[in-house]
Amino acid sequence: MSDQSTTRAPMPARKRGLGALLALAGERKTSLIWATVLSAMSSLLSLAPLLVIYLVLLHLAHPQQEKTLTELWSILGWGALAMGLRWLLQVSGGVLAHLAAFNILFDLRLAVADKLRRVPMGWITARNAESINKVLRDDVDRLELFIAHHLNDSAAALTLPVVSAIALFYLDWRMALVTLVTVPLAIVVQLLLWKKVPEVMREYNEVNAILASQVVQYVQGIAVIKTYRQGAASAASAVRLPQVVAAYFDVIVRMVKLTVPAWSAFTVVIGANMLCILPFGGYWYLQGSLSLELFVLCLLLGLGITRPLFQLAFFGSLMRLIQDGYGRVQDLMEAPELPDAANAANMQTPADNSVEFDGTSFAYGEITVLQDISFKIPAGSLTAIVGPSGAGKSTLAQLLVRFWDVQQGAVRIGGADVREIPLADMHSQVAYVMQDVFLFHDTVLENIRLGREDISEEQVVAAATAAQAHDFINCLPQGYQTVLGERGARLSGGEKQRLSIARALVKNSPVIVLDEATAFSDPVNEARLLQALGVLTRDKTVMVIAHRLSTIIDADQIVVLDTGRVIACGKHAQLLQDCTLYRHLWQLQSDSATWKIRSTPTDEHVKGAA
Structure with missing residues (x-):
């Protein structure tokens, strides 16, 4: 598109009074x-x-x-x-x-x-x-x-x-x-x-x-x-x-x-x-x-x-x-825009699908979020980003899709600085599957292809099938022509996520960013989502923002963030041995997996309630 x-045509320059309105x-x-x-x-x-x-x-x-x-x-x-x-x-x-x-x-x-x-x-x-x-x-x-x-x-x-x-x-x-x-x-x-x-x-x-x-x-x-x-x-x-x-x-x-x-x-x-x-x-x-x-x-x-x-x-x-x-x-x-390199002399084109963060630093106003982040994601590999809340994981992903520009350092795709890639090309390079899926008040079909008139209905159906969404779409009143409510109010969280994955499949970008795509899914939906994600990420370069460490133990590399800095990088087994924070996060999730609600209250609870 x-x-x-x-x-x-550009907006007229700032004027005042009647002349501004007539402009x-x-x-x-x-x-x-x-x-x-x-x-x-x-x-x-x-x-x-x-x-x-x-x-x-x-x-x-x-x-x-x-x-x-x-x-x-x-x-x-x-x-x-x-x-x-x-x-x-x-x-x-x-x-x-x-x-x-x-x-x-x-x-x-x-x-x-x-x-x-x-x-x-x-x-x-x-x-x-x-x-x-x-x-x-x-x-x-x-x-x-x-x-x-x-x-x-x-x-x-x-x-x-x-x-x-x-x-x-x-x-x-x-x-x-x-x-x-x-x-x-x-x-x-x-x-x-x-x-x-x-x-x-x-x-x-x-x-x-x-x-x-x-x-x-x-x-x-x-x-x-x-x-x-x-x-x-x-x-x-x-x-x-x-x-x-x-x-x-x-x-x-x-x-x-x-x-x-x-x-x-x-x-x-x-x-x-x-x-x-x-x-x-x-x-x-x-x-x-x-x-x-x-x-x-x-x-x-x-x-x-x-x-x-x-x-x-x-x-x-x-x-x-x-x-x-x-x-x-x-x-x-007149708000500041992200500079577009479409007509710049130093415009760059990615050589492959690799991703690199090189001395990346970023702050929201005066609040520093990321400091001197450096690591590489080889083309076709899967890298997981983990860490406690507020460590800067989602900000890192949003810098890759260029929601913001870094203050220091660079983010590169295929060796090209994302600031030097034309915005139209940049948007085609990366697909971002967010944790909070936004669906428009439109048909299922248009939500999946998202304005891409060149994508046929057959291609949309194929993407939805691969994303494990075809069956529940067919159960909707008008199938793919069903108009979803505001923000997809008619659908469950897992169904929204599968539509989001179908949307990313239609986009077919070489780099995929997953911001905890299965965070709010029940076990049945999570299994379907993982199967859909397997199709989506095949032969792609993938960066996963993960909270459930059990889902990324087979990642090619795991980057551990804490207070905006990289404190460790390696595979699951290596990090369990060498990284205290990762080991602590793993232990917390292991303990929570065995937690259950007490079925019979103890005497102390009964006395306390009385």
């Missing part, structure tokens, strides 16, 4: 320009009924006998035509804006998803999953509203009062002044009362993201809550839900206290122009310096100015939310 990142349009900027122009023209035609009223009054005030009725019908006809044209322009502008928005945001969502594939896993795991989901969902949805609706509506709302003001000055400059006298005052009131709103909006966005995360955590932990019979209040306390809800409530209350008075004051002041138009216009009419028809037209234009100004003020308040959301999208798109 081709790498889509090579064909997608999203890219090649579709022409469509958006036409959409705004059509919306502005449609807005202008909304003045047609006012002009019809003026002309009708003018004719009624100055009748011309037999021509009056004909001309009135003509005026009404032109008015109806203008309304039809307005509808056509509004529909055309809306369609253009929506098509542009859907295409722009389609590209944006794909760009964000593609970006996530290219950033180090450390950048993703350091962030809350819900915060990234919020970018892909809420923030991008707000951008769709801006492009498809707010941009057009803002253009229309801006055009109408500007043209109305020009018309008023053309018709009677006195009426123009009394109509617009409240506009500057309303703007000043809005600015003064909204000064603290941006700060509260930032707090709202932060608390909203935390609340979403806590709600997801609460729902995911509902099984534990039910198991321990905890009420909603006590269970929520464990995940800080009440505190976060209270903080969210406080922010909302403060936001309402700030915005409602500001908005109410704006609407009252901007609508107060009638208090000026009616007395002054009436006075000039009675004086004879203003005709009745012109007075009515100016009155209608004055009324019409206020509604679009309300819309502009509303869109202005939304711009902070939209800009903050787009800022988070830009932050994600």
Whole structure:
């Protein structure tokens, strides 16, 4: 499958304000320009009924006998035509804006998803999953509203009062002044009362993201809550839900206290122009310096100015939310990426399937996890990595599949530094069977071939058969076309692992990494998994992260890690003799194998319970 990142246009450079949002349009900027122009023209035609009223009054005030009725019908006809044209322009502008928005945001969502594939896993795991989901969902949805609706509506709302003001000055400059006298005052009131709103909006966005995360955590932990019979209040306390809800409530209350008075004051002041138009216009009419028809037209234009100004003020308040959301999208798109050697002069190609860790050191921030790790895995051999929890075993595997890059030393495949292998080639070199299998909400077929359209259904079935998964797949309601629940909720742990192995068989990479693939399997499933792993690892270079030492006693070599360092390397028998830690781990597992739950309580237990 081709790498889509090579064909997608890069994100625009960091900008602020309206220009940053318009920069999203890219090649579709022409469509958006036409959409705004059509919306502005449609807005202008909304003045047609006012002009019809003026002309009708003018004719009624100055009748011309037999021509009056004909001309009135003509005026009404032109008015109806203008309304039809307005509808056509509004529909055309809306369609253009929506098509542009859907295409722009389609590209944006794909760009964000593609970006996530290219950033180090450390950048993703350091962030809350819900915060990234919020970018892909809420923030991008707000951008769709801006492009498809707010941009057009803002253009229309801006055009109408500007043209109305020009018309008023053309018709009677006195009426123009009394109509617009409240506009500057309303703007000043809005600015003064909204000064603290941006700060509260930032707090709202932060608390909203935390609340979403806590709600997801609460729902995911509902099984534990039910198991321990905890009420909603006590269970929520464990995940800080009440505190976060209270903080969210406080922010909302403060936001309402700030915005409602500001908005109410704006609407009252901007609508107060009638208090000026009616007395002054009436006075000039009675004086004879203003005709009745012109007075009515100016009155209608004055009324019409206020509604679009309300819309502009509303869109202005939304711009902070939209800009903050787009800022988070830009932050994600500017995250550091794993360098790709696809076009580099020092690009390397693996000579074989061997693996080497050469002076490898790695740290999560300031926490050192691996220090000066050096060992080799010959091509076609099996090496097991063992050690206590926190020794750095899984981190070592993830450096090999290049979830992160080392800080010192190197990781090599076939003599080539993994940082100098193009990412597309690197991903084809290594298959990673994780302990925690992730399955997508898709069919079994697509979960196994994972987007590889070149893999036929027959090849998928063959891989599933080799992975000991074919029988249980056929027992599913629609077989290979069964849609799995979220994260494969319909399947057992062993079934998920066998699908993961089938997925790795389809990938057919020369290097296999197994991160304790049988950790949570029952004896029956473990036997099937071991048989499937035997097929998967045949003629491959294999690195196994092992907790059950009994499964790796026949490994070609066993590397013992402790506190991020290699303390021993050799075969099982040799390590039992020479490595104290390995011998201790082996003894612990041997002792645990003979442990059993006491069937009859002792007298001491009975007395203690009493």
